[in-house]
Amino acid sequence: MFDFLNVQELLTPEEREIQRAARRFLEAEALPYISGWWEAGEFPRHLIPKFAEMGFLGPTIPVEYGGGGASSATYGVMAYELERIDAGLRSFASVQSSLVMYPIYTYGSEEQKREFLPKLAKGEMIGCFGLTEPDGGSDPDANMKTRAYRDGDHYVLSGTKMWITNGNLAHIAVVWAKDEAGVVRGFIVPTDTQGFKANEVKHKMSLRASVTSELVLQEVRIPASLMLPKAEGLKAPLSCLTQARFGIAWGALGALEAVYSEALAFAQSRITFGKPIASRQLVQEKLVRMAADHTKGLLLAWRLAQLKDAGKLRPAQVSLGKRDNVRSALHAARSAREILGGSGITLEYHSIRHMLNLETVDTYEGTHDIHTLILGRELTGMNALG
Numbered sequence: 001m002f003d004f005l006n007v008q009e010l011l012t013p014e015e016r017e018i019q020r021a022a023r024r025f026l027e028a029e030a031l032p033y034i035s036g037w038w039e040a041g042e043f044p045r046h047l048i049p050k051f052a053e054m055g056f057l058g059p060t061i062p063v064e065y066g067g068g069g070a071s072s073a074t075y076g077v078m079a080y081e082l083e084r085i086d087a088g089l090r091s092f093a094s095v096q097s098s099l100v101m102y103p104i105y106t107y108g109s110e111e112q113k114r115e116f117l118p119k120l121a122k123g124e125m126i127g128c129f130g131l132t133e134p135d136g137g138s139d140p141d142a143n144m145k146t147r148a149y150r151d152g153d154h155y156v157l158s159g160t161k162m163w164i165t166n167g168n169l170a171h172i173a174v175v176w177a178k179d180e181a182g183v184v185r186g187f188i189v190p191t192d193t194q195g196f197k198a199n200e201v202k203h204k205m206s207l208r209a210s211v212t213s214e215l216v217l218q219e220v221r222i223p224a225s226l227m228l229p230k231a232e233g234l235k236a237p238l239s240c241l242t243q244a245r246f247g248i249a250w251g252a253l254g255a256l257e258a259v260y261s262e263a264l265a266f267a268q269s270r271i272t273f274g275k276p277i278a279s280r281q282l283v284q285e286k287l288v289r290m291a292a293d294h295t296k297g298l299l300l301a302w303r304l305a306q307l308k309d310a311g312k313l314r315p316a317q318v319s320l321g322k323r324d325n326v327r328s329a330l331h332a333a334r335s336a337r338e339i340l341g342g343s344g345i346t347l348e349y350h351s352i353r354h355m356l357n358l359e360t361v362d363t364y365e366g367t368h369d370i371h372t373l374i375l376g377r378e379l380t381g382m383n384a385l386g
């Protein structure tokens with residue numbers, strides 16, 4: 001790992017070993033093929049059981065429910081290594097762990113936890129998380145048209161969700177809907193229920209090695225026992241997003257390392273006007289900015305992990321990590337692409353793939369600007385969001 005300030009010394013030996021093992025596994029099983037999967041617009045489904053074996057699915061969920069019972073930094077280094085290969089791989093694991101297993105663990109009944117979590121941890125069951133709707137994701141409360149009404153021992157759900165990662169892979173969807181009283185509730189919806197349909201979003205120019213879907217629910221009737229009993233109000237889905245954003249703060253740095261290393265190696269060997277371009281001040285400035293942003297971002301991500309394990313992490317602190325680390329990685333990917341010259345526009349190199357992926361990462365789980373406004377509200381006490 002590129003690690004200018006030896007931040008790895010702040011990790012435990014176990015966390016370091018998990019990161020090394022993840023890197024070995026992903027370099028062997030994913031790195032050689034990722035450009036092909038991305039170009040074909042395919043998520044590598046065959047890796048799901050191996051992701052489970054590597055502990056990528058629910059690493060922080062307690063062992064008694066099939067999870068890894070590991071620290072937040074463990075989850076962080078896994079996200080880092082996955083996104084060093086491709087944000088699509090990290091997105092798959094983030095959704096399964098933070099947006100499906102976490103809400104079931106946190107807001108589910110004991111029966112729901114025992115029924116779903118072990119299967120999700122083994123990758124035998126895949127989940128997705130449906131919050132965003134076609135009218136907009138930044139203001140999910142105002143834009144939530146999906147409704148759930150109680151009918152005896154059942155709930156009936158109708159509505160449309162948009163941009164849902166893993167939608168066409170999923171056996172269950174954690175769907176957020178308003179009940180008759182207008183309160184946001186969470187439901188575990190088996191995707192083979194009558195009236196449920198997932199339509200894959202095609203022609204994406206970003207996150208191509210990831211499945212993105214529209215979910216259409218037409219009078220989907222599910223047992224009332226599949227409602228998450230402890231989730232009440234928008235703070236429940238937002239708390240799940242806080243978990244996932246924490247992983248993104250780490251994951252983006254994996255992408256940053258990938259593009260930095262690629263640009264550095266290219267710059268050291270590319271000769272113009274009789275010298276390697278790495279010897280030029282303009283190129284060095286770009287490399288130094290990438291390395292500096294990676295170094296600061298890693299310290300930030302590590303500190304978020306410490307606060308998270310201590311139960312002291314505030315959502316606005318996670319906003320800082322997500323916002324800044326992703327934007328740093330996006331800038332770095334654009335600079336790396338530039339250093340690579342014409343070669344930088346092909347999939348022979350990885351930088352442009354990371355650059356295009358990072359456009360999604362900059363937008364989803366709260367856009368860059370929305371996190372700016374969350375931080376602005378935290379700092380000033382004044383709300384510029386709405």
Ligand SMILES: Cc1cc2nc3c(=O)[nH]c(=O)nc-3n(C[C@H](O)[C@H](O)[C@H](O)COP(=O)(O)OP(=O)(O)OC[C@H]3O[C@@H](n4cnc5c(N)ncnc54)[C@H](O)[C@@H]3O)c2cc1C
Pocket residue numbers: 095129130131132134135136137138139162163164165166207212360363364365366367368369370373384385386
């Ligand atoms: C590939 C992909 C995968 C995704 N996966 C999931 C998933 O699994 N589950 C899920 O629920 N969602 C998912 N999303 C949705 C994602 O979270 C939303 O796209 C995101 O929240 C932004 O919502 P929006 O696209 O509707 O944009 P909008 O909310 O319409 O925003 C449009 C623009 O307006 C800006 N804006 C909005 N409000 C303000 C304001 N008050 N002040 C200033 N600017 C503002 C935004 O920053 C943005 O630039 C995914 C998205 C993508 C692209």
